[in-house]
Amino acid sequence: MKPQWTGALALAASAVAAVALAHNGAMGVVLERMNGMTAMRDTVAVLAPMMQGAVPYDAFAVSEGAGVIAGHAGETMLSLFPEGSLEGVTHARPEIWSDWQDFADLAKELKTYADAFAEAAPNGLEPAPQPRGGMAGMDHSAMAMAPEPEANRRFTVAELMGYGDKTPEIPVARGASNPAMLAVDLTTLAANDLFTRISATCSSCHSRFRAGRT
Template identity: 40%
Template sequence: MSLNKYSTAALAVLVAVIATASANVSAHTGATGIVKERMDLMDRIGDAMKVLSGIFKREHAYDADAVAKSARTIRDHAGTAMTKLFPEGSANPPSVAKPEIWRNWKSFKALAKDLETYSAALADAAPRGDTPAGGMPSGPAGHGMMGGSMMGQGMPGSMMGGQQAPTSDMLTVMPPRALFGHVTATCASCHTKFRTEKHEH
């Protein structure tokens, strides 16, 4: 196994995100108006994530332009572009959005903003290239030179809703692979909190 602890965790989350995405393929049936608009938005960022995951799972060669382009797609659909499609109380079927969104609007908004921040940083980082397979500075225990400590703080932080998030200085030096982990964790974190598991309607 050449994946270190960090990337294994990130990929596990990613697999979950994509699996959920495919399970929801038929979710559009009957969706209209703003609910359809945000499902379409989520699908567009889901497609961008598939391109990124193919690269970071090393199924495809690293391609800085493709990484930057997909990251920008996500960035452009995050933040207020995303939250404006969630007007108060718009959780009627077939939407699987939870009403908690409007009781915790600040936290929902913060996750949408985190997604914008991390995907923008990933777009900027794309030319930095990927770490070579098996060449990560951190060992199996995850305590490496730069990667280990940063990732150790960053990953659980964003999974818990943004505490201990990397500072903006850190974002400008992080490798694309680590930023991709943050993007993935942000998708998963918002879905866990604010989206029901399956369609119960």
């Protein structure tokens, strides 16, 4: 066995041990979903500096990380929350099942954004350029100008006061509506825009359905 594999396996063993310790008492689907959440959290931690431009952008790593998130989102996530699975150590709140549709919408929203994130990985930190030519006669209303990066956006008074929609080319932000109904092609967005939407979806879900943590 190559030394690097030995090292990697040793790291894997210690990671498994760390997970087991961290989830002391969790078993079955509870443990499985905690492991999924941990995998997504670790992926987000690695990608976040890249999304801020603090470390060099790596499209392959972004695509791979997006795949990790997508793999734990949507129906996969929902299948790990059978009704009333609150036994042992869990951060799940019973509202998951009383408000199941909302929970399911968030899980699916996460999958939609993560899938788009994987496809948009080559875009980098800028929206995909508009294709040249061949656009005559098309309805451009859903393909408006590329949105401003989230951190630099200027908001209207209506947006700031909470009664106005976000800028028209971004009809959804912070989990505000069903992304499947979007007029904009998510895969044309900058990768960091999608990453922001993913983190907002996570926060939205945690605030409603996760107990005991801020």
